[in-house]
Structure formats: C-alpha cells, structure tokens
Amino acid sequence: MHELSIVANLFEILEEKAKEQKAKKIVMVKLQVGALSGVVPEFLETAFNIYKKDTLADKARLEIKKIPLRVQCQKCRTEMVKDDFVFICSKCGAKELKTLSGTELLLEKIELEV
Amino acid sequence: MEKKEVLVLEELLGSNKKIASEIRKKLKEKGIMTINLLSSPGAGKTTLLERIAEELGPECKMAVIEGDIETERDSERIRAKGIPAWQIITGGACHLEAKMVAKVFSEIPADLDFLFIENVGNLVCPASYDLGENIRCVILSIPEGDDKPKKYPKAFTTSDCLIINKADLLPLLPFNKENAKKEALEINPKLKIFVTSALKGSGVRELIDYFLSSLHKLRQENA
Numbered sequence: 001m002h003e004l005s006i007v008a009n010l011f012e013i014l015e016e017k018a019k020e021q022k023a024k025k026i027v028m029v030k031l032q033v034g035a036l037s038g039v040v041p042e043f044l045e046t047a048f049n050i051y052k053k054d055t056l057a058d059k060a061r062l063e064i065k066k067i068p069l070r071v072q073c074q075k076c077r078t079e080m081v082k083d084d085f086v087f088i089c090s091k092c093g094a095k096e097l098k099t100l101s102g103t104e105l106l107l108e109k110i111e112l113e114v
Numbered sequence: 115m116e117k118k119e120v121l122v123l124e125e126l127l128g129s130n131k132k133i134a135s136e137i138r139k140k141l142k143e144k145g146i147m148t149i150n151l152l153s154s155p156g157a158g159k160t161t162l163l164e165r166i167a168e169e170l171g172p173e174c175k176m177a178v179i180e181g182d183i184e185t186e187r188d189s190e191r192i193r194a195k196g197i198p199a200w201q202i203i204t205g206g207a208c209h210l211e212a213k214m215v216a217k218v219f220s221e222i223p224a225d226l227d228f229l230f231i232e233n234v235g236n237l238v239c240p241a242s243y244d245l246g247e248n249i250r251c252v253i254l255s256i257p258e259g260d261d262k263p264k265k266y267p268k269a270f271t272t273s274d275c276l277i278i279n280k281a282d283l284l285p286l287l288p289f290n291k292e293n294a295k296k297e298a299l300e301i302n303p304k305l306k307i308f309v310t311s312a313l314k315g316s317g318v319r320e321l322i323d324y325f326l327s328s329l330h331k332l333r334q335e336n337a
Contacts, residue, residue, distance in 0.1 A: 005209075006126050010126050021118065038268040084264070085264065106123060106125055107122045109119060110120050113115050114116050
C-alpha cells in the first residue's frame, strides 16, 4: 500500500505544473501504469480521491492507462506481451528479452482550466 | 474559462530516483558496496545480517541501516554484534524511500567496505523504491512456500540476488527448492541464487564471497 505515498508525489508535480500554467483548476489527470510498475491502479484511484480534497484538483477525473509488459527477444527479434512475467521467449525459448514497456509509472498529461 | 491540455510525461517516482542516483554516486566514489535486503516480515533479514556481521565483521568494515515501522529492536541486535547501525523508523510507511536513507547518510563513515540496508518487511512496496544500492537481494524463507516469485514478481524481477533462507527447515516442510529456483529464474534469468540457513550458518560463506567479489569489481571500476 505505497499508493498513497505515490499519490503524494503526484500532487507535488501537479501543484508545480498548475503554478507554471497559472491554472485555476485541474480537471483531468492521466497516468500511465505498467503491469510491472508495482502499483495497483484501483488503490491509486482510491488514494487520489482522498488526496484531491481541498486542492486545485478537487473535482478532477483520474484516467489510468494500463500498459502491459511488452518485451522483445534479442535472439529472434519477436515482440510479445508477457502477462505471466515469464522472461522466456514464447517463440524460440531464449532468455535474452529486452523490456520495451510495462514498468511505467508516469504522469502523462493534465487538463487545466486557466 | 479556457481549457488547456498539458503533456507532462513525468515519472511519479522521479524524485526518489534522483535522490537514489545521488546516493549511488557518492557511495561509489567512496568505494562502498551497498546492499538492499528485501523480504516479507520474518524471513530472517536481521538474523542473516547478524550472521554476516560475525563472519564478515572481522575482515571488513560494515554498517547497517535498519528500516522498520516501529522500534529500535533490529538496530540493537546489530549493535550487539559490534557493528554500527542506524534505525529509520518509518512511523507507518511500508517501505524505505531514498530521501529517508539520505537523512542518515551524513553519519555513515566514509571508510566502509559494506553498507547493508534492511528494508521494512514487505515483499510488495519496497520493490518500487531504488535506495541507491548496488545489489538488491530478495530473501524468500522456506515457511513462505516455493510459489512466491510469480506472486510477487516486482520484488524478484528488480533483484540481483535471491537468498532462499531457513534451509534448515527444508526436511520439515513441503518446500520444493528446485521449483522456487525455477520460478524465480523464469521471471528473472539474471538472478544469482543462494541457499542459506542464517540460524545454522550454512551457505552464508558463499553469499559473503559473492558480496566480496562485487566489492572488488566496484573498486576495480573506480581505479
């Protein structure tokens, strides 16, 4: 349950961006959360809704884009999604897989009222 | 009222990553090998550190940072072995963050060989936080069961080393050691695996030799 501490970091970035843009309100926050990010999107949402009270984002909508773990085999070059997190190529059995995406924990974009 | 969309693309744990990189850089300059120990509560992290203190203490200079939600108990156990220890009490937080380590950093002696960081007992949250370590070790103890690597993938995919601890209980419990190794290597083929009994001492020397050769490599890079 470190989602609350991650949301606290999110709000530090949100405050900074709102100030930069001289925003009156934050209406939408979009995150990218990878399958191997180590966080639970549902808990992030709960933490976000608790944290947003009395901030510029008090009415903000949270959108979470879930990113699957995508890897590329360094032997046969096949790209594949690994829902089971097994780092073995499904095609040739090689263990040299490069992670392409799925570890993200990103603030992608925000929508503001200025 | 005008609406405006702003592309940010900033990492939520970016500030932790930045502090961790600064810690790693400073430790590397000093030639200190730093090891972050992760496990569920009761897997034997402190007992393993006590055993390492006994074996490594006489030949190398080591110190320990202890992370716990409450109490100084773990650092007292380490100090009783003649090893300096700093207790970070997180007051409820389920993991250590780089900024907490940075706070005690100024007190760490510059002439250390090894700095061990014992994370808060938790196989989930600590995995997301880089503390500036060189080696991350995940400890899985026999009573927890051999099916844990795939249930807690982040802890195993982000680690360099797996320590299967409490090996003295293998004859008593239905833990399939080969299955645990196989599962762990499937999700992280680069894992180095050690089987230890911190209580009885078996396997600890092999683990220490791995830490010593990693220290040697780090100092060679510096030279």
